[in-house]
Amino acid sequence: MSGAADGDQIRVVLVEGASAQRSRLVSILQVQGDIVVTECSTGAEAIELVARSRPDVVILDLHLRDGQSQQAIEQIMARTPTPILILSARIRDRREPSAVTALVAGALEALPRPPLWTPAQGAELRRAVRQISKVHVIRHPRGSQAPDPPRDVVPRAGRRPVVAIAASTGGPSALVTLLGGLAGLPAPVLVVQHLHPDFTASLVEWMSRVSALPVETARHHQVARPGRVYFAPGGRHLHYATGDKLELVELPDTPHRPSADELFRSVARTAGSGAIGVLLTGMGDDGARGLLAIHQSGGSTLAQDEASSTVFGMPKAAVGIGAVTELLRIEKLADAVQRAVREVVGG
Structure with missing residues (x-):
């Protein structure tokens, strides 16, 4: 699957269980107009939505309420390979154990989710989305x-x-x-x-x-x-x-x-x-x-x-x-x- 081309809109599937956090993230991501967001709240919904809409990037809460974050990463990468960015309030950086597990499963990046988003943190999130949207990921034969x-x-x-x-x-x-x-x-x-x-x-x-x-x-x-x-x-x-x-x-x-x-x-x-x-x-x-x-x-x-x-x-x-x-x-x-x-x- 190819990433977004320079100058194109970047289509994002946002997977976040908390409605308030989801709304805030949509506002942060869409503020400059080049990122367009489709939302869902569970891992199962994410797998089907990504297969159907084929976005450029998936942003996924590492600790979804249904406990299916890891399964969603693996299934998306197996069925509809797409660059995945992990967000979590429980990590400080990508070296945290839960973040590493997600990266090993196929996610490209993991970022901490702050309690309150500052303009600088919002800009960093958008930068990360733009960066990984250019990465090409494909389906691969199984061992x-x-x-x-x-x-x-x-x-x-x-x-x-x-x-x-x-x-x-x-x-x-x-x-x-x-x-x-x-x-x-x-x-x-x-x-x-x-x-x-x-x-x-x-x-x-x-x-x-x-x-x-x-x-x-x-x-x-x-x-x-x-x-x-x-x-x-x-x-x-x-x-x-x-x-x-x-x-x-x-x-x-x-x-x-x-x-x-x-x-x-x-x-x-x-x-x-x-x-x-x-x-x-x-x-x-x-x-x-x-x-x-x-x-x-x-x-x-x-x-x-x-x-x-x-x-x-x-x-x-x-x-x-x-x-x-x-x-x-x-x-x-x-x-x-x-x-x-x-x-x-x-x-």
């Missing part, structure tokens, strides 16, 4: 329908392909799109997603339901197999070592652990020109220097473009230092990864 993983491949050029992916803000939704398109990939896939350590298991569970390949949490000294996806656990770096071994380490003490730079650099060292690095949406610059290391080793380097990124910070930093060979929309990245792996395997 239960995934084919059997491919058998080990011996590359003719003597190189072993390995795919390393990193993401931060907006990453879970981007990963759903990317992993859904990697069916039959004859290479291991290693993933770093910036996330609180307590929610790695939830993330892996969600990804296993939408990935075209089997998904698991990486274990120390585990051998990475082609056709499988390995997520870095929270609080430790994921390294790729000689013999296709995965290593989990606590040092160095970096702002993000797991770190995208640490993963990419290890893949560059070990896989050389067989490395394929993919940098997705995220805030900051983690991954830029590591992607450059892959580029300098002769590997392939891909990144998500600005139009399809929730936050273009990490890809932009990589582009700025010359680390990216292909900058693509999120729905084009899986094909690019498949092509890059075939080039390694085929020599």
